[in-house]
Amino acid sequence: MTLFTLDQAAREARLLPELVELTEHHRARSPEYARLLAALGHPPGRRYDRLADLPWLPVRLFKHHVLKSIPDDEVFKVLTSSGTTGDVSRIFLDREAAGLQQKMLSATLGAVTGPKRLPMLLVDTRALFKNRASFSARGAGVLGLMNFGRDHTFVLDEQERPDPEAVRAFLDRHGDRPFLIFGFTFMTWLYLYELAREHSFDLSNGILIHSGGWKKLVDRAVDNAEFRRRLTADTGLRRIHNFYGMVEQIGTTFLEGPDGGGLYCPDFADVIVRDPRTWAEVPAGTPGVVQVVSTMPRSYPGHLLLTEDRGVVRGVDDGAWPGKRFEILGRLPRAEARGCSDTFAEAA
Amino acid sequence: MSGKVIERFPAGGAIAVDDLVAALGAAPAGGPLTVGDERVVEFLVAFARRLLRPAVARRHPELASLGFFLRRGEIGRALARVADEPGQLRFPRGLVFHVPPANVDTIFVYSWALSALAGNANVVRISSRSAGAADAVLDALGDTLTDAHEAVRQTQRMVTYGRDDAVTAALSAAADLRVVWGGDRSVTEIRRHPLAPHARDLTFPDRSSFTVIGAAGWLAADERDRDAAALGLYNDSYWFDQAACASPRAVYWVGDPAATEAARADLLARLRAVLDGKRPEIDAAMAVEKRVATYGLAVEGAATAVHFDGNDLATVELAGPGDIPRRWLGVGTFPQARVDTLADLAPVVVRRDQTVTHFGFTADELVAFARALGGRGVDRIVPVGDALNFAATWDGYDLMREFTRITSVVAR
Structure with missing residues (x-):
């Protein structure tokens, strides 16, 4: 069972009416969103022929404004993003949305982890959870992913130093059958890769899922291809899946396919890359600004969001999985930083 | 030490x-x-x-x-x-x-x-x-x-x-x-x-600043003065990314609705021509910044319409003259509102307001406006185009x- 099944035509045919309905749903329940649609010239009942015609919101709007489509007394959880500027997005979930986002995250990652909980190696430190006051977005990210594994082992000790004995013990117990590895991209490279190479650890049964962007690795000349090549060459790890997502579209995860040929959209989501001069959709191969599309958000109007990431669609219906496959190229210059890999050891 | x-x-x-x-x-x-x-x-x-x-x-x-x-x-x-x-x-x-x-x-x-x-x-x-x-x-x-x-x-x-x-x-x-x-x-x-x-x-x-334009005065002005004013508004606004204290952050139209409508369309057409000649550099980050800022005004209810004529020119209809956004909205963003007389703006002005650039008013009208403000705000009232000219009184x-x-x- 996988959530990566729809080709582009089938996907758009399914998503368009659902997104139009969602737009009306949010218009009816959020006066703020209704005012915005009116100001932008999107009256109720307007006809849309393409996903790209629907009105999108810049994701940073959620940092400055409360936008929600549920009454105050139904707010079950308020999620906040990480950010370097002090501004954080606030995303409001009711009980149903909170349950659904976990379920969809699980179903999406299930495409690569399989149905069973696997032993799990976390490229992080348990100290993340010790101090509740400083509980960061990184901590929340790790905690959210921990649900997918069992027998959790941390690669770093509580002083944030690599712990080769812990990793060795984990591999002695679980290394001969599939196991899960989760880490932020730069930490996976700086700590797990270096450690595994140094100690000749065999990670060939591992399934790595990682996220967080390449910015901190650029000066080491490590891009996605190099990351995959060297992990495979030096540790035996082959099943490597980068993923992309944001708290403002929680539960929607764009996942790298088994071939490393790009990020793919789950069936309830899509991406549109736009020309930052005209904001029109650009064809595959042309870089632009990434808009993320998802039918998940029902408790807040986050179904059509313009991110502050640059990206490019590499191909449509031509990869390991159907639909668009795309790549994130980096953040818009001067736009505020986003991401959940916060202040850990910048100088490491 | x-x-x-x-x-x-x-x-x-x-x-x-x-x-x-x-x-x-x-x-x-x-x-x-x-x-x-x-x-x-x-x-x-x-x-x-x-x-x-x-x-x-x-x-x-x-x-x-x-x-x-x-x-x-x-x-x-x-x-x-x-x-x-x-x-x-x-x-x-x-x-x-x-x-x-x-x-x-x-x-x-x-x-x-x-x-x-x-x-x-x-x-x-x-x-x-x-x-x-x-x-x-x-x-x-x-x-x-x-x-x-x-x-x-x-x-x-x-x-x-x-x-x-x-x-x-x-x-x-x-x-x-x-x-x-x-x-x-x-x-x-x-x-x-x-x-x-x-x-x-x-x-x-x-500090923050705004522009006032008399609709009748605009329509009565000759072509050359109107072109010069459009260029002046461009210089006031697009230099320093509209972020200087004296850069106008809003445009108030003074006059009846019909004259305002006509004058506004005329100014925007002339400003468009200036922009097509100058082609100011608006990068993607700035373009997004403008969307965030203007959409935010609509979310708050301060704006009833947001219109983009390319990345370099955004206009915003304010719900009322009191909804002037004094914060920076990104370069080439013009919130606008109409009032019947200059005196109607007096209640809107606060200490933080620095420069009022003007077009289409007589000296007497401007002095009367300054007197109506009574020093509660606004330190300079200067012609459109002179916003950024430093003076020994500042x-x-x-x-x-x-x-x-x-x-x-x-x-x-």
């Missing part, structure tokens, strides 16, 4: 702040500076000539404005404001410590130049992030120094230092006047450091008077 600063003008190395203060306290060659001292005037005029050289002016048009401001005739006019009067003699205040904004802005050069003209010794803190125009200013100052009187080198200093409270404290304690530019936060931050009991602050905190202060002190002599 006290901190060190790096000397940028006159260019030098690191120097202990205590040594800098001591050097500024010593009598300069040729005797103490006076108000309008020839040694300083000569230096400023030579400096202005360098700024007006085509090579400099082409790269940094804002420096050409500075050059014009420092011509001998202009200097004479500034000095006339502080000429001695019977029984009243003007003298320099002493040592003036200038804290300009950290971003690249050349406005600090104006306040330094006027303070020097008033005969003060000056220390200007230059941001270590300075670049572009600010560096060109330092280069021109350094070049001018070669032929300048030794007293200029001794009394006029520009320095860079990092976040070092010891330096700020030492310079504050030594100053007779402290001039702080660059926003509410820096003003509050700097004020933690005490001045000598007799000294005081001259502060230039966050933020309500007559700067030459602020930079001098009076000794009164009564012979009986």
